[in-house]
Amino acid sequence: MDTMNILWRNMKWRFQNPVSILLTIIQPLIWLVLYSAIAGQSMRDMSGGNYTAFILPGIMVLVTLSCCSSGGYLNFIMKSKGSFYRILIAPVKRSSIVLGQMLEAVLLSFIEIVILFVLSIFLSVRIASGFTGLLLMLPLIFLTAFFMSGLSYAISLYLPNEVIYETIMNLIVLSIFFTSTALFPMDSISGGLKIAVMINPFAHVINCLRSLILETSIDWQNLLLMAGVFICLCCGSFSLALWRLKREAVH
Known part of the structure; x- marks a missing residue:
């Protein structure tokens, strides 16, 4: 119940300040x-004809990282308010x-990814693996968001102000x-990168999401x-955030 109360309290703040979501x-x-419109003309061979579908998983992960950072x-x-x-x-x-x-950041991530999905439908993106693939994407997105939200929470407790944190x-x-395959396939990357x-x-994770969107198998x-x-990463980030909060309470 305490978790849900804190979740609701944070979500209420979000919707009272919609600019943070925007x-x-x-x-x-x-x-x-x-x-996708500009680069897609020269990269259609990477995505089987729809570059928007190719970069959608990377954009989904970018949305997740941005939401959890906020x-x-x-x-x-x-x-500042006490x-x-x-x-x-x-x-x-x-x-x-x-x-x-952490769950507030995860929930916000899902809300914004739904918006992306709706927009991508108008850009002719279809999930080749069907409804099963869509369901399998949900836990991947959840785990990605949960890990990043825990890491962001812990980092925010280490830093003195929001300017350094945002940077x-x-x-x-x-x-x-x-340093991911968000915009380009692995085959086109070489060397130290x-x-x-x-x-x-x-x-x-991006590759897994992409295979669910582009491939039937x-x-x-x-x-x-x-x-x-x-x-494992989620357990680590949650433990780190919890440990840091306990240290904050001691000080």
Whole structure:
């Protein structure tokens, strides 16, 4: 119940400040519409004729990373208003505080990804693996968002102000995005960049999502492997965020 109360409290703040939602989706929408229209003319061979469908998984991950990054920003707003410390001294489990705020970022990610999906339908994107593929995309997106929201939460508690936080998170998000297969297939990447892409777990999530969109067959082995990797990453980020919040309460 405590988790749901904190989740609802944060979501209510979001919808009272809709500009925070708008800002996190403007950039991905620009990427999806403009970049696919401009670059798609010369890259149709990469996507089997629909470059928008090819880059959609990467844009989905970018939306997820942006939403979860904005989730950590809430801590600085709460600290400036004093509500952060009121929650700390309230009879609420520390795990509920962390989980409630992380789930808010996850829920916001899903809302914005739904918007992207609706827009992509008008751009002739279809999921080749059908309804099963759509259902399999949900846990991948959830795990990606949960991991990033925990990491963002922990980082926000380490830093002194929102300016430094925003700078660091932008660096992290853009580094993850551009060292992935979001815009180009793995075959077109070589050298040191290819090594960076190979060790980037988000690149493999993008590949899994892309295969569900573009291919009729489902690679269950790869899906289960990535789900297992991200479950471990989620446990690590949640533990780090919880540990950091407990340290914050001590100080």
